[in-house]
Amino acid sequence: xxxxxxxxxxxxxxxxxxxxxxxxxxxxxxxxxxxxxxxxxxxxxxxxxxxxxxxxxxxxxxxxxxxxxxxxxxxxxxxxxxxxxxxxxxxxxxxxxxxxxxxxxxxxxxxxxxxxxxxxxxxxxxxxxxxxxxxxxxxxxxxxxxxxxxxxxxxxxxxxxxxxxxxxxxxxxxxxxxxxxxxxxxxxxxxxxxxxxxxxxxxxxxxxxxxxxxxxxxxxxxxxxxxxxxxxxxxxxxxxxxxxxxxxxxxxxxxxxxxxxxxxxxxxxxxxxxxxxxxxxxxxxxxxxxxxxxxxxxxxxxxxxxxxxxxxxxxxxxxxxxxxxxxxxxxxxxxxxxxxxxxxxxxxxxxxxxxxxxxxxxxxxxxxxxxxxxxxxxxx
Numbered sequence: 001x002x003x004x005x006x007x008x009x010x011x012x013x014x015x016x017x018x019x020x021x022x023x024x025x026x027x028x029x030x031x032x033x034x035x036x037x038x039x040x041x042x043x044x045x046x047x048x049x050x051x052x053x054x055x056x057x058x059x060x061x062x063x064x065x066x067x068x069x070x071x072x073x074x075x076x077x078x079x080x081x082x083x084x085x086x087x088x089x090x091x092x093x094x095x096x097x098x099x100x101x102x103x104x105x106x107x108x109x110x111x112x113x114x115x116x117x118x119x120x121x122x123x124x125x126x127x128x129x130x131x132x133x134x135x136x137x138x139x140x141x142x143x144x145x146x147x148x149x150x151x152x153x154x155x156x157x158x159x160x161x162x163x164x165x166x167x168x169x170x171x172x173x174x175x176x177x178x179x180x181x182x183x184x185x186x187x188x189x190x191x192x193x194x195x196x197x198x199x200x201x202x203x204x205x206x207x208x209x210x211x212x213x214x215x216x217x218x219x220x221x222x223x224x225x226x227x228x229x230x231x232x233x234x235x236x237x238x239x240x241x242x243x244x245x246x247x248x249x250x251x252x253x254x255x256x257x258x259x260x261x262x263x264x265x266x267x268x269x270x271x272x273x274x275x276x277x278x279x280x281x282x283x284x285x286x287x288x289x290x291x292x293x294x295x296x297x298x299x300x301x302x303x304x305x306x307x308x309x310x311x312x313x314x315x316x317x318x319x320x321x322x323x324x325x326x327x328x329x330x331x332x333x334x335x336x337x338x339x340x341x342x343x344x345x346x347x348x349x350x351x352x353x354x355x356x357x358x359x360x361x362x363x364x365x366x367x368x369x370x371x372x373x374x375x376x377x378x379x380x
Contacts, residue, residue: 054365059306
């Protein structure tokens with residue numbers, strides 16, 4: 001049994017506390033959170049900084065880890081996607097080693113659970129032995145209606161190969177036809193799946209759905225995808241796509257860099273199980289733009305954090321994402337960001353009985369954050 005205390009403890013499920021001790025057994029299970037005066041002082045490990053639960057990374061692309069440093073930052077999403085497609089390759093030794101290294105990095109940086117995007121089976125075998133909890137999102141895309149069934153079946157086949165908790169889910173509004181969204185929705189409702197979708201990462205995404213012009217139209221044409229029969233619905237991408245997904249399933253909207261207050265209001269009224277994931281360093285890496293965080297806070301949204309991939313980030317660290325947000329939104333309390341990074345993510349993935357907060361009988365992982373937020377150390 002260990003008895004741990006620090007300058008401040010963030011249980012997350014309750015207010016931050018001082019003068020208390022986290023009691024944890026040898027397997028990492030929380031036995032209690034007690035007053036310091038009730039413990040023999042000689043048994044207490046006194047630490048500098050803050051203790052919080054392990055981090056939950058709700059958006060990652062582990063299979064792209066081999067692209068670390070290979071795509072120049074600041075080129076915009078249009079350039080980024082083309083470069084990703086150029087760099088894609090089978091799961092060779094380089095790919096597998098990068099997957100192992102990225103997983104180890106996330107563990108060392110206090111990440112205990114990950115919502116991971118999968119376009120291949122490259123990560124499956126390794127995840128079965130990882131100490132990190134993974135939920136695999138089998139991401140499918142087909143803009144053309146006649147390709148929807150094949151794309152969906154590919155996702156279902158991948159899901160069968162995965163031993164982890166998994167879902168079949170769309171990539172983004174601009175890469176999913178109505179037929180594909182219908183197939184995914186029916187599958188999700190039948191299996192009570194959690195869903196995720198990239199949302200409004202660029203201004204051009206809304207421009208495409210409102211007026212059928214901009215870089216997304218150019219990119220579809222670049223990849224040889226016929227857009228001649230498609231008509232712009234005259235709505236933002238979110239207001240067009242979300243109603244085609246099930247309103248009762250937990251759904252994670254990722255990035256939300258160009259999401260307006262009107263879109264937020266629309267989305268929250270459509271689905272009460274909606275979560276919003278922010279990957280600030282990826283937004284800065286690709287578009288050098290951040291979402292209007294205060295608009296989401298003012299609307300009482302359920303928010304989570306993600307790292308995205310090594311194709312689009314300098315690190316796979318939730319603490320680095322928190323620091324990026326603190327730098328740009330200094331009026332938001334650290335406690336708020338930590339809730340997004342822990343309990344909210346756990347609730348989205350449906351693992352809040354184990355992860356996300358420092359409560360008796362949970363095994364959430366324990367992180368020590370240094371006083372200056374420069375580093376995180378895993379305690380359990």
